Each structure stands twice: as structure tokens, then as C-alpha cells.
Amino acid sequence: MTNALTLDIPAGLPYIDGQRDFDAPVAAVFRAHAEPDLVKQWLGPHGYEMDIEQYDFVSGGRYRYVHRTDEGDYGFHGVFHVVRENDFAIQTFEYEGFPDVVSIESLRFEDLGDRRTRLHVHAVYPTLEARDGMVSSGMETGMSQGYDRLDKLAQGL
Amino acid sequence: MTNALTLDIPAGLPYIDGQRDFDAPVAAVFRAHAEPDLVKQWLGPHGYEMDIEQYDFVSGGRYRYVHRTDEGDYGFHGVFHVVRENDFAIQTFEYEGFPDVVSIESLRFEDLGDRRTRLHVHAVYPTLEARDGMVSSGMETGMSQGYDRLDKLAQGL
Numbered sequence: 006m007t008n009a010l011t012l013d014i015p016a017g018l019p020y021i022d023g024q025r026d027f028d029a030p031v032a033a034v035f036r037a038h039a040e041p042d043l044v045k046q047w048l049g050p051h052g053y054e055m056d057i058e059q060y061d062f063v064s065g066g067r068y069r070y071v072h073r074t075d076e077g078d079y080g081f082h083g084v085f086h087v088v089r090e091n092d093f094a095i096q097t098f099e100y101e102g103f104p105d106v107v108s109i110e111s112l113r114f115e116d117l118g119d120r121r122t123r124l125h126v127h128a129v130y131p132t133l134e135a136r137d138g139m140v141s142s143g144m145e146t147g148m149s150q151g152y153d154r155l156d157k158l159a160q161g162l
Numbered sequence: 163m164t165n166a167l168t169l170d171i172p173a174g175l176p177y178i179d180g181q182r183d184f185d186a187p188v189a190a191v192f193r194a195h196a197e198p199d200l201v202k203q204w205l206g207p208h209g210y211e212m213d214i215e216q217y218d219f220v221s222g223g224r225y226r227y228v229h230r231t232d233e234g235d236y237g238f239h240g241v242f243h244v245v246r247e248n249d250f251a252i253q254t255f256e257y258e259g260f261p262d263v264v265s266i267e268s269l270r271f272e273d274l275g276d277r278r279t280r281l282h283v284h285a286v287y288p289t290l291e292a293r294d295g296m297v298s299s300g301m302e303t304g305m306s307q308g309y310d311r312l313d314k315l316a317q318g319l
Contacts, residue, residue, distance in 0.1 A: 085241070086256070107266065129287070131266070133175075
């Protein structure tokens with residue numbers, strides 16, 4: 006899979022850096038992040054049902070969603086510090102199982118030309134322990150599976 | 163000055179940690195963070211005029227303010243991820259002179275009893291360079307002077 010997610014988990018720094026290419030134009034990849042009816046088709050691991058309670062992908066907007074699984078419900082929420090169409094977004098992120106442990110993520114949508122897009126993700130955690138906990142939660146699998154679905158979805162937009 | 167600001171700038175980690183005691187009840191220290199007419203009386207270094215364009219200190223709220231100095235204007239803005247009265251807040255923070263370089267700050271208001279309050283600040287930056295740049299911008303002086311004014315202000319509330 007040439008478009009596979011690459012993750013960098015730097016030792017001793019509370020970051021997660023990801024990069025993923027998509028066979029779709031930047032406008033389609035952005036739109037799949039912007040419209041809740043599209044977001045719920047790809048975000049998260051395979052096989053989870055996603056309920057979006059709020060998702061206002063604009064500067065100053067908010068979001069909250071719940072992944073429903075056989076093991077229980079997992080809620081997430083945050084605010085969008087900035088959203089620039091087809092370009093850039095920064096959001097806070099809280100998994101409600103660890104209240105008040107809040108990370109901040111930037112998303113950069115790079116137009117590669119030839120109807121291809123590279124997504125750059127930089128997530129910063131309040132502690133190294135919070136970063137390591139996120140990594141050990143199976144985040145890489147969830148991101149990877151989600152982006153596989155996003156790639157297919159964005160190709161059809 | 164027994165209430166002086168103490169700052170920890172850990173080597174190799176993109177954090178700034180601050181702690182400051184106030185001779186005022188937690189409700190007064192919180193209120194001085196919550197009401198823009200009070201915020202503009204203490205936030206920032208001595209001698210700056212502060213214009214608050216927006217300041218909605220609630221979960222999901224936004225803020226923007228400008229410090230006006232003889233050398234020019236300095237704008238700042240962000241969003242409040244969470245605000246809990248007399249307890250806790252998390253906000254994003256962007257100095258508009260470095261657009262898209264966004265930190266996240268948590269504020270914890272600890273009731274020390276005896277009408278005293280301890281404020282704990284944990285700020286996390288997207289890179290070590292951004293953290294170091296903030297430190298070298300004179301942030302410690304600005305925080306220290308601001309908190310001196312906040313202490314006096316909150317004692318009178």
C-alpha cells in the first residue's frame with residue numbers, strides 16, 4: 006500500500022507525527038474532514054459505529070462524537086482553533102475516558118498535484134505519559150484503518 | 163515577595179510550568195480571569211494598554227485581545243476548550259506575530275484556604291523552538307508583572 010500512514014513517535018518528546026498520502030484532490034480530502042456526514046464514514050477503526058453530536062469544522066467551532074463498540078462507548082470532544090479551507094486546521098482533542106488530558110493537533114493538507122494530497126498531522130500532548138498512553142491505546146491501527154476508508158471515500162467525491 | 167511567580171522551563175521538553183499564590187479567595191482569582199473588564203486591568207506587562215475584542219471565558223468560547231505599546235500592537239487569540247468555575251480551564255493561545263504556532267495552556271485554581279489561592283499553569287508548545295522563543299520574548303516579566311496586578315485586583319473583589 007503506497008499511501009500507507011507513517012507515524013513518528015519521538016523518544017522523550019510528547020509528540021505524535023503522522024503523514025499519509027491520498028489518491029484524491031486536496032479539496033476532497035478536506036471536505037471529508039469538514040462534513041460530519043462524511044467524517045462518520047471514515048474516522049476511527051473499522052467496525053465502530055460513530056455518532057456525531059456536534060461537528061462544526063470552522064475556526065472557533067466545536068465537535069463531540071461517540072464511537073459505539075461491543076465493549077462500550079468512547080466519547081471525544083474538542084474545539085477548532087483555526088480551520089482554513091483546503092489548507093490547515095488546529096484542534097484540541099480530549100478522550101473523555103481521561104478527562105482534562107487534552108492534546109492539540111495540527112492538520113496540514115498539502116496539494117501534491119496530479120489529484121493527490123499529503124496530510125501532515127502533528128499532535129502534542131500535555132505529558133509524555135499521555136502521549137505514550139495514546140500510542141498504546143491502539144491509535145496507530147485506528148488512524149491507519151480510518152485513513153484507508155478516507156482514501157476510498159475521497160476518491161469518490 | 164512571598165507570592166512571587168515560579169517558572170519551570172524544563173530542558174528538552176516543550177513546556178512552561180508556572181505557579182503563583184494570591185492573597186485572595188479562589189472565586190476572586192477566577193473572576194479576574196473570567197470578566198473581560200477585570201482581565202484588561204491585569205493581563206500582560208506593566209504599561210501596556212489592552213483592547214479586548216472578544217473574551218468569552220466558557221467552554222467552547224473564544225478570545226482575542228491586542229496589547230498596544232509604543233513599539234506597535236501585539237494581537238493574541240485562542241479558544242477555550244473547557245472552563246469550570248473556580249476550578250480549571252484549558253485554552254489555546256496564538257501570538258499573531260507567529261501565525262499557526264499555537265500552544266495549549268491549562269490553568270488550575272487551587273483553594274489554599276484562609277482566603278488564599280494557588281494558580282498552576284502548564285503550557286505546551288508545538289516545538290521546542292516555539293517554547294524557547296516564548297521564553298526569550300520576555301514572557302516571564304510579563305507574567306510576573308501581570309500577576310502582581312492580579313493579586314492586588316483580586317484582593318479588592
